[in-house]
Amino acid sequence: MYSEGVFQFYFMNMPQPVILIQQEKHQLYYKECNKAAQQFFDKMEDKIIIKEENQLFYTLCEKAIATKEPIQYQYIQLFQPDRHAYEVTFTPLFNQATAPSHVLVMAQEIHYKKTQEESTRLLDAFLENTVDAILIADCDEKVLTVNGAFEKLFQWRKEEVIGKRRQEMNIVSKKEEQENLKLIEELKNGKTLSPYETVRYTKSGESVCVSVSCSPIYDYQNQLVAYSVIYRDITAIKKLELELIKSKQWYKSLFTNHHHAVCMLNLDGTILNINSAFLETLQLSASDVLHKNYRDIAKRLGACNYKRWNVYEEISxxxxxxxxxxxxxxxxxxxxxxxxxxxxxxVGAYAILHDITPQKEAEEQLAYTLKELENIKYALDESASVMIINASGTITYVNDMYVQYSGYEKEDLVGKYYRDAGLNHDHHELLETIKSGKVWRGQLEMGTKHHQSYWVSKTIVPLKDIDGNINHYVSIHNDITEQKALENKLHFEATHDSLTGLPNRAMLLKELNKVIEKGQQKSDEFFALLFLDCDNFKQINDEYGHHIGDEFLKAYTKRLKSCVRKGDRIYRLGGDEFIIILNVTNGREIEQIARRIHVSLQQSWNVRGYCLRTTTTIGVSIYPEDGESAASLLKNADDALYKGKREGKNNYILYQT
Structure with a gap:
């Protein structure tokens, strides 16, 4: 049962931290703590314990109250020297009704357990992660443990050997067992054993070459309680030693059968021995070479730099x-x-001679080729914009002319994906061509860094590696913006009326044929062709002059444009004749638009201060009922127009057969 006086008497001066927790209405409070606990918990009397902030502590207190039994918990944070380790006991205290009303929390420092646990963890980690096989046995030769490397090397599972006497595993041959026991006894008597090499045997009886190291294990009172045996697998080393023995035998044949020229010289530079390749390489006989000084032979062969050939170097x-x-x-x-x-x-030297004449000639040819390529690159850089892109689409090179025309800096481009550098062309035919390894040529519209467009004549050449795989693309282009502008101007002038800017007869026939071709592919295609003629345009020219007539035609064109919808097309055939292609769905819609145009064109015109009045006659043909060709549609619309002229002008007439 809790009493404040009891707590002060028994716990206040204890060296271990002690805290008293009170439970009231299902809530825990800090009640009291002794001096040792105050360094960890300051001003906590009557303080509510927040469960969310102290989840583990709160849970352990609740458990002690619920079970009415003391609970122990160890706080150990391994391998953190600045953190203490504690064993904390949560003891429930009972009131008169035998129900727990308080929990006494007492912490006991257990640093020795932390040290012990860390040592155990380190030892376990060493045993399981070392590549050497380790066996630990007690003084009675019973196996205490083995590591994973031991299981792998000797094919014994740990559970099979623990508790078994070491001799029962037959790792040591019967012939060596007595000597091995003698070594173990020496180890138990405190003698230091040097590592030694021997043969041990696996569970299946296979031999393994190993290096063996034995070490005693003492307890805290310095009493021998066990010993460890470390087996290092040296099978590979032993095989290597055997290979070295073989290599000495093979080396004898190396001198004779080497495909390069080999000779042996003494310290005076006299040639003592040669192989056949030596004579073949230098085109000499044995008598020309054997027992001759290498300097004399070098002079005979016309060596101009033989002094650099020094056989007396201490190293190769x-x-x-x-x-x-x-x-x-x-x-x-x-x-x-x-x-x-x-x-x-x-005592001498070996000299190995390799004829590199073909290599040198190839290097000279390569240098010549590289110089040619350098000159070609210079000429290209001075005459065109060049960009190189690798197979993954990353820009690896741009020349100065590309930078000049594009407005980008080199650092804006090199290392960037080509689409991220303003080259956002979705040109299917271009991509398919170059990906197939073929050269693509054509014209493209490019954009500068500042979003200004310019036209280029471009050639893209795929480059392949020695395996035939494309690894780069070289893009070469020249600015043709002015040429393109001239072409566009000439094309516009060839296809448009110079006075009104409307498409002319040539453009009409081209676009009309396209519309008809589209109609032939779609069974429900329907459109109308309106043929317009200004009834008294000649009178305007005669009365006011051609300059007023031209201004009238411009105003006439502007009014026509205001009468049609988006998608309808207006053309000027010449003089006062115009054509309109209407995208309509039925005859009623045709009549509505034709009537609107007809009414609008009857209104007066104000041209340069002159009030002009004129009328328009319109002939209409419909696709496909009035014709399925451009010629028939135009002829039938023209026939309808002149029928309207004969009937008094200033009307619109639909063609009738």
């Missing part, structure tokens, strides 16, 4: 020599000298 040494046998016979060789040492003393 390489250089190139050029033999000029005659004015037209040049041979390039690459020579490597390797010192021969006996008892760490240089």
């Amino acid at each position: 040494y390489s250089t190139e020599l050029t033999f000029r046998r005659s004015q037209h016979s040049i041979q390039h060789v690459y020579i490597t000298t390797i010192p021969v040492k006996v008892n760490n003393q240089t």
Whole structure:
């Protein structure tokens, strides 16, 4: 049962932190704490414990109250030297009704357990992560544990060997067992054992070459309680040693059968031995070479830089020599000298000669080709804009002319994906052509950094690697903006009326044929062709002059445009004749538009201060009932027009057969 006096008497001066928790109306409060706990919990009397902020602490207090039993919990944060470890006991205190009303929380520092746990974790980590097989046995030869590397090397599972005597595993052969037991006894007696190499056996009886290290294990009282055996697999090393023995035998044949020229020299530079490739490479006989000094042979072969060939280097040494046998016979060789040492003393050298004449000639040809390419690149850079893009679409190069025309800086482009650098062309035919490895040529509209458009004549060339795979695309283009503008101007002038700006007869026939072609592909296509003629235009020209007549035609065109809808097209055939193609769906709609145009064109005109009055006669033909060709539609609309003229002008007439 809780009493404040009891708490002050028993717990206030204890070195361990002690806290008293009170439960009231299903809520926990900090009630009291001793001096040791105040360093962790300041001013907590009658303070409500927030469950969400102290989830674990709150839960343990509730559990102690619910079970009416003390609960222990260990706070251990491993491998954090600045954090203490505690074992905390939550003890419920009972009131007179035997129901817990308080919880006494007492913390006991357990640093030794933290140290012990850290040591155990480190040892476990070492055992399981080392590549060496480890066995630990007690002084009675019973296996305490083995690691994963042991299981893998010797094929014994841990559960099979723990508690088993080491000798029962037959890792050591019967022949060596006595000697092995003797070594173990020496180890138990405190003698230090040096690592040694031997053979051990797996569960299936296979032999393994290992390096063995044994170490004693002492308890806290320095008493021997166990020992460890570390087995390092050296099978690969042993195989390598055998291979080295073989290689010594093979080396004898290397000298003789090497495809490069090889000779052996003593410290005086005298050639002691040669292989057949040496004679073949230098085109000499054995008598020309054996027991001759290498300097004399170098002079005979016309070597101009043989002094760089030094056989007395302490380390391997390489250089190139050029033999000029005659004015037209040049041979390039690459020579490597390797010192021969006996008892760490240089006694001679091997010289290996490799004829690199073809390589040198190729290098000269490459240098010539690179110079040609450099000149071509210079000429290209001075005459065209060039961009190089890799196979993944990243820009790797732009020249100065490209920068000049595009307005971008090089850093804006190089390293960027081409679509992110303003080259957002969805040109299907272009992409398909270059991806197939073919060259594409054509004209494209480009955009500068400042969103100004310009036209270029572009050539894109795919570049392939030695395997035939495309790795880059070279884009070369020239600015044709002025040329394109001239072409557009000429095309406009060729297809449009210079006075009104309307499409002319040539454009009419081209576009009318397109509309008819579209109608032939769609069974429900329907449109009307209106043929307009200004009834008294000649009178305006005669009375007011051609300049007023021209201004009238401009105003006439403007009024026509105001009468038609978006999608309808107006054309001037010449003089006072106009054509309108109406996109309509029925005859009633045709009559409504024709009537609107007819009424609008009867209104007076104010041209340069003159009030002009004129009328218009309109002939109408309908596709497909009045014709399925441009010629028949125009003829029938013209016939309807002149029927309207004969009937008094200033009307609109639908063609009738």
